Amino acid sequence: MPETRILPTEYVTDPNLRVTSSGKTIRSEEMIINMGPQHPSTHGVLRLELVLDGEIVMDVIPHIGYLHRCFEKHAEHMTNYQQVIPYADRMDYLASMNNDWAYALAVERLMKIEVPERVEYIRIIMAELQRIASHLVALGTFGIDMGAFTPFLWMFRDREKILDLFEMTCGARLLYNYVWVGGVSHDLPSQFVDQAKAFCRYLKPKIKEYNDLLTYNEIFVRRTANVGVLPADVAINYACSGPMLRGSGVNWDLRRDDPYSLYHTLEWEVQVGKGEVGTVGDCWDRFIVKVREMEESLRIIEQALDRLPEGNVQSAIPKRIRPEAGEIYVRTETPRGELGFYIISDGTASPSRVKARGPAFVNLSVISEISKGAMIADLVAIVGSIDIVLGEVDR
Amino acid sequence: MNPSEIHERLTSTFGAAVVDAKLDAAQPWIQIAPDKIDQVCQFLAREDDLAFDYLMCLSGVDYNNGTLGVVYHLSSIRHRHKIVLKASCAKDAPHVASVSLIWGTADWHEREAFDLMGIIFDGHPDLRRILLPADWEGHPLRKDYKVQEFYNGMRVPY
Amino acid sequence: MEELLRSIPILGESILLYLVLAALPLVFMLLYALVTVWVEMKVSAHIQDRLAYMRTGPHGVAQPIADVLKLLQKENTVPATADKFLHALSPYLVFAGTYGAFAAIPFSSAYIGSNIDLGVFYLVAVSSIVVVGILMAGWASNNKWSLFGAVRSAAQIISYEIPAALAILVAVMISESLNLQVVSRLQQGGIQDWIVFGGALPLTQKLLVMPFTIIAFLMLLIAGIAEVNRTPFDLPEAESELVQGYNTEYSGMRFAVFYMAEYANMFVVAAIAASLFLGGWASPFGEFLSGPIWGFVWIVAKGMFIVFVQIWVRWTLPRLRVDQLMYTAWKVMIPALFLCVFAVGLILVL
Numbered sequence: 001m002p003e004t005r006i007l008p009t010e011y012v013t014d015p016n017l018r019v020t021s022s023g024k025t026i027r028s029e030e031m032i033i034n035m036g037p038q039h040p041s042t043h044g045v046l047r048l049e050l051v052l053d054g055e056i057v058m059d060v061i062p063h064i065g066y067l068h069r070c071f072e073k074h075a076e077h078m079t080n081y082q083q084v085i086p087y088a089d090r091m092d093y094l095a096s097m098n099n100d101w102a103y104a105l106a107v108e109r110l111m112k113i114e115v116p117e118r119v120e121y122i123r124i125i126m127a128e129l130q131r132i133a134s135h136l137v138a139l140g141t142f143g144i145d146m147g148a149f150t151p152f153l154w155m156f157r158d159r160e161k162i163l164d165l166f167e168m169t170c171g172a173r174l175l176y177n178y179v180w181v182g183g184v185s186h187d188l189p190s191q192f193v194d195q196a197k198a199f200c201r202y203l204k205p206k207i208k209e210y211n212d213l214l215t216y217n218e219i220f221v222r223r224t225a226n227v228g229v230l231p232a233d234v235a236i237n238y239a240c241s242g243p244m245l246r247g248s249g250v251n252w253d254l255r256r257d258d259p260y261s262l263y264h265t266l267e268w269e270v271q272v273g274k275g276e277v278g279t280v281g282d283c284w285d286r287f288i289v290k291v292r293e294m295e296e297s298l299r300i301i302e303q304a305l306d307r308l309p310e311g312n313v314q315s316a317i318p319k320r321i322r323p324e325a326g327e328i329y330v331r332t333e334t335p336r337g338e339l340g341f342y343i344i345s346d347g348t349a350s351p352s353r354v355k356a357r358g359p360a361f362v363n364l365s366v367i368s369e370i371s372k373g374a375m376i377a378d379l380v381a382i383v384g385s386i387d388i389v390l391g392e393v394d395r
Numbered sequence: 396m397n398p399s400e401i402h403e404r405l406t407s408t409f410g411a412a413v414v415d416a417k418l419d420a421a422q423p424w425i426q427i428a429p430d431k432i433d434q435v436c437q438f439l440a441r442e443d444d445l446a447f448d449y450l451m452c453l454s455g456v457d458y459n460n461g462t463l464g465v466v467y468h469l470s471s472i473r474h475r476h477k478i479v480l481k482a483s484c485a486k487d488a489p490h491v492a493s494v495s496l497i498w499g500t501a502d503w504h505e506r507e508a509f510d511l512m513g514i515i516f517d518g519h520p521d522l523r524r525i526l527l528p529a530d531w532e533g534h535p536l537r538k539d540y541k542v543q544e545f546y547n548g549m550r551v552p553y
Numbered sequence: 554m555e556e557l558l559r560s561i562p563i564l565g566e567s568i569l570l571y572l573v574l575a576a577l578p579l580v581f582m583l584l585y586a587l588v589t590v591w592v593e594m595k596v597s598a599h600i601q602d603r604l605a606y607m608r609t610g611p612h613g614v615a616q617p618i619a620d621v622l623k624l625l626q627k628e629n630t631v632p633a634t635a636d637k638f639l640h641a642l643s644p645y646l647v648f649a650g651t652y653g654a655f656a657a658i659p660f661s662s663a664y665i666g667s668n669i670d671l672g673v674f675y676l677v678a679v680s681s682i683v684v685v686g687i688l689m690a691g692w693a694s695n696n697k698w699s700l701f702g703a704v705r706s707a708a709q710i711i712s713y714e715i716p717a718a719l720a721i722l723v724a725v726m727i728s729e730s731l732n733l734q735v736v737s738r739l740q741q742g743g744i745q746d747w748i749v750f751g752g753a754l755p756l757t758q759k760l761l762v763m764p765f766t767i768i769a770f771l772m773l774l775i776a777g778i779a780e781v782n783r784t785p786f787d788l789p790e791a792e793s794e795l796v797q798g799y800n801t802e803y804s805g806m807r808f809a810v811f812y813m814a815e816y817a818n819m820f821v822v823a824a825i826a827a828s829l830f831l832g833g834w835a836s837p838f839g840e841f842l843s844g845p846i847w848g849f850v851w852i853v854a855k856g857m858f859i860v861f862v863q864i865w866v867r868w869t870l871p872r873l874r875v876d877q878l879m880y881t882a883w884k885v886m887i888p889a890l891f892l893c894v895f896a897v898g899l900i901l902v903l
Contacts, residue, residue: 065526147872153601239500
C-alpha cells in the first residue's frame, strides 16, 4: 500500500513555503521592487512594478499616467482645428512632424481637401527625416541602456544635422507646428535641397559605422538576441505596430498597406525582422529593423528631393475649417508605429471628439507578456526595444 | 469583403443584436447592442473569411445627448479590410461587454475608456484607472464634467 | 629609498621612517588619481567625438582639482534608515583594500613598500577586502537597488579572482618566485626577457611557452577589468539599471573615497599585470634607460598604458549581463587558464 505523505499544515496554506529536496521547508518571498518613475532607463516617467524572484522577473505591472496632459480634452475646447496641431506636436515629442501630419491628414480627409503635390513631397521629406532622427534617439538610448556609451553621442551628433534642416525651415528644433491642415506653414528655403542631399550622402557611411560598433558587436548581440521574443500572433493580437510588429516578422507597413500621400509612387522596401542572430521577434530584430528603416528613409528622401515640383504650399489651407458633421479614423506610420486619430465633427469650428491612438501606448501593453522569466537586465533591453515616448503613452 | 457584405453576415448571424448601420458614410459603421458586442467581435475575429485580427482603436465617446458610446475600429491584416463597430449605452447605466479576451490590446484601451469616460466594461479582468490617479473623482472626457476643487489638499483649478 | 630615508637624522630608525615609507604611495596615488580623471575625461570625449572640459585651465587640466574641491564641500547625505556605522565605514574599507595592495608593488629597484617573499599571494588576498567593503556599502544604504549592486559586485569580484590568480600563476611558474621584485629583476634583460614573451628561458622553451603567456596576459587584463567593476563588467554600477549601484546613497567625501578607490584599483591591477608580464620597472632596452629613477618612470608608464587600455575598452564595448559575466569567468576563462597553467608547467618541467 503506498505511503501517503502528510504535508506540514503550513505548506498547505502558505504558498511562499517550498519543500527542498531534503524534505525541509524553507520560506522564500518574491521581492517587489519599483523601477521608476525616476529611473535612467525607463525613457521618461514610467513606473514599472517588478515582482522578482532573485534576478528573474515574475511579473511586470506598468503604471502610466505621470505625463497625462489631457490632450483630448484640450482638443475639444479649441476654437479652430488648426489650433490642435501644437498639442499634437507634444504628444510624441521625438516625432513631431509625423504627429502633425497624422492629425492634418485626418482633418483633410474629413473636409475632403486635396493638397498640392509640392506639399505632399515636402511632408514626405520631413516625415522621413523625422523618422531618421527619432530612430537615432531610440537606437542611441538603447545602446546606452546596454552600456555602450559611445554610439549615443555619435547618433546625437548626426541628429543635430537633421535638426539644423528643420530649424532652417520652420525655426524650431523639436516641436515644429509645421504640417498644417491643407499645407505646411513655411516653404522650404533655397538651401534646403542641397543640404538635405548632402546629409543623405553623409549618413550612409555613418550607419555602417554604427553597425560595426554596436549592431554586430558580440556582447550587444548576446545581450539582445533571444531576449523579449514577441511572437507574431501575440503582436497582432496586442495591436503592436511599427518596428515592433515588423521585428516579429509581420510584413506590414502602413505606408504601403494603407497608403496615404505619395509613398506608393516611390521605390522603397519594408524591412522585416528575420531572426538573423536569434529568434524572430527578439530585441535584436527590432533594433535591426530600425537601422534598416533609416537606410530606406534615406532612399525615400533622395527620391522625393529629386521629384520636388514647384508650387504654393499654402494655397490649399482653408480660411475656415468647419467640416460637416461626420467622423473619420486615419492612421499613419510614425517611427513608433501606427498613430491614429479618430475625429468626430459636429459641424462647428471645434472638434467634438479627438481620440489619439498612440502607438507607444499600445506597444507598451505587451510588456507583461514578453518579460515573464527575463532578468532585470533583460527587462531594460525589452523596454528600450519597445521604444516608448511617454508623451504618447500618456497624452 | 466590403462593408455591406460584412453587414449581411452579421445580420444573418446575430439578427436583432445589429441595431443600426450607415454603410454610405466615408467610413461605414455598424451599431451593435452593447451587451452583445463581445459575441459579435468574437465572431468577427474568429471567422476565416472575416479574420478581424487587429483592433486598431477603441474609443469612448460622449454623444452629449445622454448616451455614451464605444467605437471599435477593426482591421484585418490577412484580408486587408476594415470595419467600424459602435455600441451605445445610457449615461447613467453605462455597461458595455468587454472584448479584452478577444484582443489583448483592448485591455488598456478599455481601461482608458473607463478612466476618462466612465464606461464600465463587463467581463474586463482588471478594470481600474490607467491615466489618472486611482483616487481621482469623475470622468474628465464627459461633456458635463466638473473638475474637483481639491485633490489631496492641492487646489486643482488654478 | 629606504637607505636614503634612514640617513635623514630625524627619521633614523624611528617609526616616522616607516610612516613616511607608507605615505609615499598615498602621495603617488593622489597625483595619479588627478591625472587619470583628466585622462579618462579626455579619452572618453575624443572617442565620443566631443571635446570635454576646455575652460578650467587649458584643455581642462584643472578640472580634476575642481572636482575634488566640489566633493570636499558637498553635503554628506545619509539616508535616515541607513545603518550609520557601516555606511561610514565601508568607503574606507574599500580604500584600505586597494591601498594595501600598494605595499607590495615594486615601484623601482630601490623602492618597494614591503619586500615580502609572498608578494603575489599577499596582493591577491588583500584585494579581496574590497568585496567586504562593497557588500557593507550596499547593505548599509537600506536601498534595494544598492543591495542588488553590492551582491552582484561581490559575486563578480570573487569569481574573477580565480582567473586572475591562475594567470598570475603562469608568470610565477616562469619566474619561480612570488616576490615581485625578483620577478621584475628577472625581466631586466630587455623586452625579449619579458614574461609575456616567454621570459628569460632557453629559446625552444621560450617559443613553446609564448602563446600561453600571451593568453595568460590577456586574461589577466580582462580579469583585472572585472575586478575594478568597469564596463564591460560594470553591471554592479550599471547606471541604466541601478542608478549607481552600491554607490547610490553616497555623496560628498565618502563618494570621493569610493571614486578614488576605484581609480587606485585600476592602477593596482595595471601595475600587477605590468610587473608580472611586462617587465615592471625594467627598461625594455635592457641597460639603456635603466636605473632606480628610470625604473619608476617605466612602471608608471606601463601601468598608465594598461589604464589607458581599460579606459578605451570601457567606452567602446557594451556591458555583459550578470549571468553572461559569470559564464565567462567560470566556463571560459578558468578552463582556458587551467590549460595554460598545465601547458606551461609541462614545458618548464620537460
